[in-house]
Amino acid sequence: MKKRSGQADEAHAIAERVHSAAIRLLRRLRKSDAAQGLSGPKSSALSVLVFGGPQTLKDLAAAEQVRAPTMSRLVAELEVDGLATKAGDRSDRRVVRIAATAKGKTLLEAGRERRLEVLTAQVEALSRAERETLRSAAEILVRLNAQG
Amino acid sequence: MKKRSGQADEAHAIAERVHSAAIRLLRRLRKSDAAQGLSGPKSSALSVLVFGGPQTLKDLAAAEQVRAPTMSRLVAELEVDGLATKAGDRSDRRVVRIAATAKGKTLLEAGRERRLEVLTAQVEALSRAERETLRSAAEILVRLNAQG
DNA sequence: ATAATTAGTTAGCAAAGCTAACAATATCAC
DNA sequence: GTGATATTGTTAGCTTTGCTAACTAATTAT
Numbered sequence A, B: 001m002k003k004r005s006g007q008a009d010e011a012h013a014i015a016e017r018v019h020s021a022a023i024r025l026l027r028r029l030r031k032s033d034a035a036q037g038l039s040g041p042k043s044s045a046l047s048v049l050v051f052g053g054p055q056t057l058k059d060l061a062a063a064e065q066v067r068a069p070t071m072s073r074l075v076a077e078l079e080v081d082g083l084a085t086k087a088g089d090r091s092d093r094r095v096v097r098i099a100a101t102a103k104g105k106t107l108l109e110a111g112r113e114r115r116l117e118v119l120t121a122q123v124e125a126l127s128r129a130e131r132e133t134l135r136s137a138a139e140i141l142v143r144l145n146a147q148g
Numbered sequence C: 001a002t003a004a005t006t007a008g009t010t011a012g013c014a015a016a017g018c019t020a021a022c023a024a025t026a027t028c029a030c
Numbered sequence D: 001g002t003g004a005t006a007t008t009g010t011t012a013g014c015t016t017t018g019c020t021a022a023c024t025a026a027t028t029a030t
Helices: A006-034 A040-052 A057-063 A068-080 A102-124 A128-147 B006-034 B040-052 B057-063 B068-080 B102-115 B117-124 B128-147
Strands: A084-088 A096-100 B084-088 B096-100
Touching: A006 A040, A006 A102, A006 B006, A006 B040, A006 B117, A006 B128, A040 A057, A040 A068, A040 A096, A040 A102, A040 B006, A057 A068, A057 A096, A068 A084, A096 A102, A102 B006, A102 B128, A128 B006, A128 B117, A128 B128, B006 B040, B006 B117, B040 B057, B040 B068, B040 B096, B040 B102, B057 B068, B057 B096, B068 B084, B096 B102, B102 B117
Parallel strands: none
Antiparallel strands: A084 A096, B084 B096
């Protein structure tokens, strides 16, 4: 028997629901992915490159909350597909600067578009207040995620 | 160049943010998982069994938005660990009824507890209004997910 | 100059998803 | 009833994505 304060109990219930909703959302979106050439993690990494500009592998891995070897491989694959480039840094020759190519940017757009098509339509059908709730919740989560 | 109505544009931006927040949240939570014996998908499946009662493999797979072979393996692993049982149905001998064991229920509790510990603490530290926002957002997402 | 740290890669493993192919049972058409 | 078709679940084998451990190369600190 667990004993908790009312507030902690409420927080726990909210955490569970948010967690569960996130799991199901991603599983659902994953499906519209395969149809096209850009998997979830690759799309996400490319997105960071497009919107955050060229970065080192380490930073990219950190942004994606993934270990260096994992990102190293993802980037290698993006490079093979001509979606990103690696270039050595002159001042510190250990680091590799990774950038999205024009092709990468284009494909990213198309990919995220399709991936989020259904969700976007659903969000559009919500009331103004509900949309605002989602937007605020996303912001809160981003903040919590950053906290670690 | 994409052209969109202001409202669709807003919906798209919200969809992106929600998506991104969900990705990062799950990546973060996944880490506190490994420490213990119950991975994300297994924990989730077990949860369905505990809260939804015994089910056929097909229903369980549908609830988890996963294909039958995937669920078949997850259940087999849960069974090996003594967390779930499979029993044939007498009236339709094709189907297998899957149920959580007492051990499974206990472990599920402990698992989700630990998995959500950090998030719960963070949610607890939020303002009342922020907590309410998260709760509402989770509800909205669950509804959208159910729509397909 | 040498030691320690940092950035990235390679190799090899595990988890979780998929499809294709199959066995066993149920249901339907006739 | 019997043969064709559906459904349920499993097995085999592949892919993707994550990890750690071990390594190289380059930089920084002592």
